[in-house]
Amino acid sequence: MTDSSTATAPPMLTGGHVLVDLSVLIAEDLPCYWSTHQPFQHKTWNWFENRSEPSGCVINRSGPYATRWMAIDEHTGTHLDSPSHFIPPEGSGLPHAGPAGAVSIDRVPLELPMGPAGVVDVSALVGTVDEPGRSPIIDPRTVTEWEEEHGRFQPGDVCLFRTGWDVYYQRGEAGAAYLHDIVVTGRRPAWPAPEVDTVELLLERGVRCVGIDAPSMGPAHGDRGQAVHVRGLSEGAVYVECLTGLDRLPQRGAFFCFLPLNVERATGAPGRAVAWLPAG
Known part of the structure; x- marks a missing residue:
């Protein structure tokens, strides 16, 4: 982000670690909510x-x-998607219904959206797609190639996709580039996002929390956004969306934590995302 009024707080020293804020600022003139929602x-x-x-x-x-x-809206600013966001209750007869449909925000285990972070830099994908409303895809090979250099994802790790899309999180008309000009006016291509096969790979690794510095974990085009959400959330995984400042984290070595508001039956909730880094 380049607008100083929306910049994240500087790192702080605490307990021998550097604490980094990864949360966007929420304000009426910032693109903090989904453009077609509340x-x-x-x-x-x-x-x-x-x-x-x-x-x-x-x-x-x-x-x-x-x-x-x-x-x-439950999905405002930096927020967590609970499984109930896309998974209907078991026995409802609705498509994709299952046990995960009972897991609302107040039932997400507190330790689930935290753990050692692996930051996968996919910012080079921005600008590789020219079609308005379409996302560049983060494929499984992107993850496996990252693992070859930084080590395989382990159960309990948090995967954070750094797209660099948070640069568009700006006040006023400039903020339309973050989401509005993709899902409403259809003027510009969308943020990079993983496909279902990529989510499946992370699930196989034991990853149950995935974050991204973009408006959604899913691609903007077609039904791929729903498919990506259904695949991960149906397994009890959670997504943290609208992060910022992932460029301040190493690709390995940070500990990530997101704490959502404890709202009964919520399909999502905003909160504060932070990371701890060893000082020095």
Whole structure:
């Protein structure tokens, strides 16, 4: 990201480690929500005093303090997809129904979206597809070639795909390049994303958390986005989407952690993604 108002916080030293924030900033003028879903809203409920401005009023309803309310989609900002996001409940008779359909955010094991991180840099794929609305595909060979140099993914590892797409996470009209101009206006190609075979490879390795610095884990074109979500989430895996700052992590050596809001029956929830790096 190049807009300093949306830049992630600088690394902090804690307990002999460097703590890196991998979460996007959420604001009304940032592309933090899916363009065809509930827009993010953040409004003042109570202010220290009554105040009238040309754009409206803020009211002191119950005392000299400030508080605001939010209208927010479950999949806003840096967020986690629970299995119930794409898997219907078992016995519902719906396509892809299964036991994973009962796993909402409040039932995702706390330790699942954390572990040693393997950062797979696929940023070179951006610009390799010219067709508007279409994603370059991260194929299984991309992962196996990375493993040849950095070691095979192990059970409990977290795979993070660094696409570099977070550079488009900008305020105002410039932010349309992040998502809106792909899924609404259809003006530009989409972010790189894994295909089903790539997800299957990671599942075989024992990976149960995959993250990406793009709006979605799935490709933007056709039904591939749904297929990628169904394949991973049906196995009880989780996806962390809309990460940022993955270029600040080594390809091996970081410990990743995402903690979602604990919302009952939620199909997803925003939260804070961080990584720990050994100091020095």
